[in-house]
Amino acid sequence: MLDYGILSDCELVTLLKAGDNQAYAAIYDRYKVLMFRHACNKIYDTDEAQDVLQDVFLSLWNKRADISESENLAGYIYTSIRNKTLKLIAHHKIKTNYVESILHFSETSSVATDHLVRERQFSELIEREIAALPLEMRKIFVLSRKGHLKNKEIAVKLELSEHTVATQIKRALKILRTRLGLITYLFLLFMK
Secondary structure, three states: OOOHHHOOHHHHHHHHHOOOHHHHHHHHHHHHHHHHHHHHHHHOOHHHHHHHHHHHHHHHHHOHHHOOOOOOHHHHHHHHHHHHHHHHHHHHHHHHHHHHHHHHHHHHHHHHHHHHHHHHHHHHHHHHHHHOOOHHHHHHHHHHHOOOOOHHHHHHHHOOOHHHHHHHHHHHHHHHHHHHOHHHHHHHHHHO
16 A cells, blocks of 8 residues: 655655546645735735635646646745735735725715705705795895895896995894794804
8 A cells, every 4th residue: 555645756756647536635735824824924814814725726636637746846836825825815805895985985985965955955945945035124134145236236237225224234133043943043144
């Protein structure tokens, strides 16, 4: 009976290429601990390192016909482990970046969306209260706050005195302050 444990890597590869399961098992036994440690040093997760090791040895079996007898078997397995772990690390980095991107988007978009909804509701409330003002007062107020006209310009445009314009704006603000509350009043003062 052949003792596979004393055979060289080159001899094991020759037997592996011929489909010898025991040669494959001998290669696995010879390199599994060393390559497992190598994988663990790269990815720091024993379960994933074990998966990498299994994938590499499965690939070795599936590609056994392509391996050259003169090839450095340890180097071949080492390179396969390295490449597989680097792919895994890159995949984790992409996955992490994607998750972080989604989280950032959901946090910022929900805040922005909430802000936009509240702003729209607030604007609608203000518009309703402005529309409820008496007609002349509303005209003056709209020209002042939305038209950004000065009291003198409003007075000329509507053929009123500046004092009347100033009084109407003060009354409109007082009505709106009462109806909308202090926060809305402060917002209207800073709109100008």
